[in-house]
Amino acid sequence: MTSRPLGTSLSLLLLTLGVGMIALLLHLDRHVQQQMTRNIRDIDMVVGAKGSPLQLILSAVYHVDAPTGNIALSEARKLKRNRLVAATIPLSYGDSHEGFRIVGTDHQYPELYQATMANGRLWEAPFEVTLGATVAHKLNLNIGDVFEGAHGLSEGGEIHGEHSYRVVGVLNRTNSVMDQLILTATESVWNVHDHGAEEEGHSKHEDHIHEHDHDEAPHAEHKGEREITAMLVKFRSPLAMVQLPRMVNEKTNMQAAVPVLEIDRLFGLMGVGVDALSAIAWVVMAVSGFSVFISLFSALKAREYEMALMRTYGASRWQLVGLVLQEGLLLIVIGFILGILFSRLGLFLVSGLLEDTYHYTFSAWAWLVEEGWLLVASLGIGLLASLIPAVRAFRVNISQTLIDA
Amino acid sequence: MLTTRSLRFTYDQKIEFQFPDIQLGVGNSLLILGESGIGKTTLLHLIAGLLEPSSGSVELMGSVLHDLSHAQLDRFRGRHIGLVFQRPHFIQALSLRENLELVQYLAGKPRDRERIREVTESLGIGQKLSVKPRRLSQGEQQRAAIALAVINRPQLILADEPTSSLDDKNCAKAASLLKEQAASTGAQLVIITHDQRLKDQFQNTMQL
Numbered sequence: 289m290t291s292r293p294l295g296t297s298l299s300l301l302l303l304t305l306g307v308g309m310i311a312l313l314l315h316l317d318r319h320v321q322q323q324m325t326r327n328i329r330d331i332d333m334v335v336g337a338k339g340s341p342l343q344l345i346l347s348a349v350y351h352v353d354a355p356t357g358n359i360a361l362s363e364a365r366k367l368k369r370n371r372l373v374a375a376t377i378p379l380s381y382g383d384s385h386e387g388f389r390i391v392g393t394d395h396q397y398p399e400l401y402q403a404t405m406a407n408g409r410l411w412e413a414p415f416e417v418t419l420g421a422t423v424a425h426k427l428n429l430n431i432g433d434v435f436e437g438a439h440g441l442s443e444g445g446e447i448h449g450e451h452s453y454r455v456v457g458v459l460n461r462t463n464s465v466m467d468q469l470i471l472t473a474t475e476s477v478w479n480v481h482d483h484g485a486e487e488e489g490h491s492k493h494e495d496h497i498h499e500h501d502h503d504e505a506p507h508a509e510h511k512g513e514r515e516i517t518a519m520l521v522k523f524r525s526p527l528a529m530v531q532l533p534r535m536v537n538e539k540t541n542m543q544a545a546v547p548v549l550e551i552d553r554l555f556g557l558m559g560v561g562v563d564a565l566s567a568i569a570w571v572v573m574a575v576s577g578f579s580v581f582i583s584l585f586s587a588l589k590a591r592e593y594e595m596a597l598m599r600t601y602g603a604s605r606w607q608l609v610g611l612v613l614q615e616g617l618l619l620i621v622i623g624f625i626l627g628i629l630f631s632r633l634g635l636f637l638v639s640g641l642l643e644d645t646y647h648y649t650f651s652a653w654a655w656l657v658e659e660g661w662l663l664v665a666s667l668g669i670g671l672l673a674s675l676i677p678a679v680r681a682f683r684v685n686i687s688q689t690l691i692d693a
Numbered sequence: 694m695l696t697t698r699s700l701r702f703t704y705d706q707k708i709e710f711q712f713p714d715i716q717l718g719v720g721n722s723l724l725i726l727g728e729s730g731i732g733k734t735t736l737l738h739l740i741a742g743l744l745e746p747s748s749g750s751v752e753l754m755g756s757v758l759h760d761l762s763h764a765q766l767d768r769f770r771g772r773h774i775g776l777v778f779q780r781p782h783f784i785q786a787l788s789l790r791e792n793l794e795l796v797q798y799l800a801g802k803p804r805d806r807e808r809i810r811e812v813t814e815s816l817g818i819g820q821k822l823s824v825k826p827r828r829l830s831q832g833e834q835q836r837a838a839i840a841l842a843v844i845n846r847p848q849l850i851l852a853d854e855p856t857s858s859l860d861d862k863n864c865a866k867a868a869s870l871l872k873e874q875a876a877s878t879g880a881q882l883v884i885i886t887h888d889q890r891l892k893d894q895f896q897n898t899m900q901l
Contacts, residue, residue, distance in 0.1 A: 594784050600743065601841070602771010602800040604764050687738040690778065 295583040300623050302576030307627025307666060309569035312634045314658045317562055321555065324350070327465045328547045330400060333533055335359065335367060336518035341545035342554060348379055348518035349547055351389050351465055354441060355382060358515035359542045367519070367536065372528035377520040380477040383437040388423045390437050390453070390470045392477035392516075398459060400520070401466040407431055408457030414475040417453045421461040422468050429455050437480060451480050474516065573669060576623065581673035584616050588677045595681055596689035608681040616674030617667065624666045628659065694719055695740070695849060695881055700749035702735050709747075712736050713899065715883075719848075722875060722882035724891055727901030733885045736901070737853050740883065741774055742766050754848055771800035775842030775880070777871070779854035781834040783826035789813075789837055790822040793844050800845045812840050815877070816870060832863050839870055846878040856888050868894050 327349055336344040337357030346353035361378070368376045377400065380392035391397070395410055398418070408431045410418050419429060429435070433455045438447050453472060461467055521544075523529060529546065536544035588595070595608050700712040710732035717723050727733045738744040740751055742758040751758045754773065761769055783792050793809045813819045816836040821829060829837060835855070842850055852871060856864040868884075868891050875882035884891065892898060 593782060597782055597784070598795075598799060599767060600741065600770065600776050601796045602767055604767040606764075607799070687735075687743045690738075690743070691734060 295579075295586065296619065299576060299579040299583045299619055300626060302572060302579050303620065303623025303666070304626040304630050306569055306573035306576050307624050307662060308630030308634065309572065310566060310662055311628055311631035311656075311659055312638075313562055313566050313569065314656055314662075315631065315635050316638065318656060320558070324551050324554075326463065328551065330522050331520045331547050332523040332529065333521040333536075334518055334545050334547060335364065335521060335536055335542050336545070338541065338543045341543065342550050344518065344543060344545045345547050345550040347381075348520065349465070351381070351391070351469065355517045356543065358517055359519070361514040361516050363540055363542055364516060364519045367521070367540070367542075370532065372524050372532055373521055374524040375522045378474055378516045379518045379520065380474050380516045382441070382517060383439055383477065383480065384441050385435050385437055385453070385470055386427055388420075388427070388468060388470050389441060390417070390472060390477070392472050392474035394474065397520075398466060398471060401462045401464045403459040403462050403466050406458045406460045408455075411456055411472050414473045414479055415451060415453050416456045417470050417472045417476075418457040418459060419455060420459055420467040420469045420471070423470055424455075424458040429458075431455050431457065451476070478514065573666070577669035577673045580616055580619050580670060581676065583619070584612060584674055584677040585680075587615070588612065588680055592680075592684055592689050595684050596686040599684065599686045600690070605682045608684070609678045612678045612681045613671070613674045616670045616677070620666050620670030624663055694752075694754060695883070696752040697740065698750050698752075700736070700739055700746050700751070702732070702739060702744065703747045704735075710735055712739070712749075712901075715740075715899070717881050717883070717897075719881060720876070720879050722872060722884070722895060722897060724895035724898040725883065725885045725901060726887065726889070726892065726898060727885070728887055731901050733887070733901060734853055737851050737883070737885050740849075741776060741851055742770050768801060771796075772802075772845060773848045775845065775847035775850045777838050777842045777850065777852035777855045779857060781826075781838035783834075783837070783841070785825065785827055788823050788825055789818070789829070789840075792826065792837075792841060793822075796841050796844055802845055808844065808846075812844055812874075813837075815873070816840050831858070832866075835859065835863070835867055836870065839867070839874060843874045843878065843880070846880070848880055850875050850880050850882045852882070852884045852886075854886050854888065855884060856886065856891060861890065864888065864890050865894070 331349060334344055334348045336348055336355065337359050339356030343353050344356050347355045364376070364378065367373065375396065377393060377396045379397070381389050383390045398410065403420075405418075406421065406424075408418070419427075423429070427435075434452045435455075436447050436452045453470070453476070459466060459471075521532070523532065533544040533546055536542055598608065599605075695715060695717040697712065697715045699714065702710045702712075704710075712732070715723065725733065725736070735744065739746050742751070742761075745759055756769060758766060758769070783789075784795060787795060790809060793813075794804055797804055797808075809822070810819065813822060816839060818829070818833050818836050818840065821833060821837070826834060826837060839855075842852075850871065855871065856867050859867055871882060871884065872894070874880075884895070
């Protein structure tokens with residue numbers, strides 16, 4: 289092999305590319321699906337403003353897209369009373385700090401992801417915040433630290449100068465979207481956007497009014513009706529899956545989206561791209577197999593004399609066949625290992641990219657069952673590529689080869 | 694003890710070679726002389742079991758070569774027959790020592806560094822063991838080829854034109870080295886050549 293560096297490196301390069309691409313795709317596909325399903329948890333339905341249902345899911349469940357708009361708290365409350373609804377979690381978002389989203393919600397939200405406290409406590413009063421693990425780590429924030437929220441979801445938005453948040457707790461890592469969020473009370477978000485028109489106590493008071501009488505007769509004197517961005521809903525029975533989304537979509541001016549359905553749709557769309565890429569990767573694998581074949585074959589031609597020589601010294605036919613197979617398989621195994629390393633490097637880069645833009649992290653070092661199959665497939669290709677050279681080695685005409693040399 | 698009986702070989706069903714019978718006792722040597730193209734190499738390959746005769750038989754140490762299976766024949770050849778070719782050939786990727794070790798391994802013998810040292814020193818190439826074969830001089834290559842042939846103490850040493858590319862001095866030296874090596878292991882030596890210079894060194898000659 290080392291005597292033909294060009295042919296050998298071409299084979300290795302192709303193998304590395306093929307194996308690397310396939311392994312990378314397997315991992316990305318797996319990671320995205322895992323992340324997505326993990327984050328859905330017990331969320332049966334998301335209610336938000338009218339718009340794209342996928343956008344609603346992406347923004348409310350995964351916190352990667354812009355919100356579709358706001359919905360009236362009163363309407364959301366009305367839905368909460370429906371007998372098919374087991375629990376609801378209100379979400380108010382739209383502000384961020386250093387690219388991490390500030391989400392106004394209640395204590396059920398961290399519970400949903402079984403988040404536990406690493407330090408401190410959950411927020412109690414407005415402008416107290418509890419940080420997800422990644423946020424605390426990346427921004428190096430601790431209990432007692434103070435920061436100001438920025439308008440908008442990307443970094444560099446307008447800073448809300450009047451109100452600053454105070455960190456009261458940090459959550460343990462949950463490997464879910466929770467790690468990427470800054471959690472606070474819904475009232476904090478309201479207060480920030482009221483621009484100081486109301487005081488904290490007052491807003492709490494107002495909340496009560498909503499609950500008591502606002503549902504049927506909206507008070508005109510409110511300057512703005514209380515709004516939230518979205519509401520996560522858990523159903524009491526599977527029956528609700530059929531009735532509630534349609535009810536919400538037809539009878540209210542809110543929109544209901546079912547995460548499982550939307551994510552299936554998203555995977556369906558992504559699947560086409562993944563399929564096309566895997567097809568390309570398999571073609572590269574096939575070409576690499578062919579290249580291994582050519583490499584072995586030309587090597588054998590050059591070394592037919594050595595083969596014949598070894599036969600005269602007592603090597604059996606099968607020993608020579610073994611030698612050729614060994615060389616082919618060695619090539620394949622090296623290529624496979626390089627490919628896996630290549631895919632891990634790719635994953636590492638992609639993971640860094642995702643973390644920067646979407647605040648998603650995933651570990652790049654897991655070993656997938658599918659990669660075992662990939663190894664089997666590679667070895668199969670190697671065996672196939674060595675087959676004809678091996679037969680040639682088996683059939684080498686010693687006498688003629690010695691005379692020709 | 695080497696015996697051939699009415700060996701015939703046919704190339705492409707047109708050219709037929711017919712060889713005189715050979716009888717050679719233990720410890721004896723034989724020089725077979727003949728012009729190019731009359732099947733000298735063919736005869737050598739028949740005796741070594743590299744070619745199958747169209748009729749006749751080769752018997753060495755009581756075994757009829759072509760009655761053996763392929764695997765048995767390969768093993769038998771590795772253990773009992775040493776071949777020296779017209780131009781020396783080696784596994785180029787390996788050093789001389791590794792070549793010798795490979796030949797020991799292929800014959801199914803344990804690695805024997807002592808034997809390697811002994812053979813190469815008697816051939817005057819003991820200092821060249823870690824050198825790649827192509828770095829050796831022509832005379833050294835020829836001696837290395839002899840070393841490969843005798844390393845496993847074969848019963849029969851077959852040499853095909855071992856001296857044709859050598860000058861007079863090296864020619865005489867190679868011939869005497871072959872005889873020496875054969876004598877040291879009690880092997881029979883068969884040299885096939887058109888090189889008339891060797892005629893005087895062997896009592897036992899045969900003209901094809």
